[in-house]
Amino acid sequence: MEGLKRTAMRSDGRVLKTEQGLLLRSLQPSDAGVYYCTSTEKNFKHTLVRLQLVVLSGRAINNILAESGGGVGPAASTASLQSSAWTPSTGQYKDLLTILSQPEMSLINQYCQDYWHLGSASPKDPMLGSIRGKDLKELKEQKKPRNRRNHDEQMGGQET
Incomplete structure (x- = not known):
């Protein structure tokens, strides 16, 4: 990725920031290129999604x-x-299927499903709204004790 110029998207009349992401209201040929969605966690940036935009x-x-x-x-x-x-014509339908079957689309789909699942879960459980950044699976499941003594005490102190 050396030599690539990365610039942050600026919210202006053509680009709007929404809850779902960025909305490009009108496209220009200069908008074509590779777009990266990055996340920062503990001062470490990682790429969530990489998209290639082609402007017709x-x-x-x-x-x-x-x-x-x-x-x-x-x-x-x-x-x-x-x-x-x-x-759509057969050619257009095949083109659409090709685009939708790319690995990036499954990542985008998974991200959207996770996003909407978290958004719909917060009204039911107010705690989920405050812990979105944490691993929900880890919070929902109780870890098994690693120590037999603690495990025996939790089981009612049964002796063998």
């Missing part, structure tokens, strides 16, 4: 719409995108 030109989008039976031009492309009867 208006011409490429019009070509795709023309291939799928939509018209050409802004009015035709808007109408075909808003139509609920629009169905």
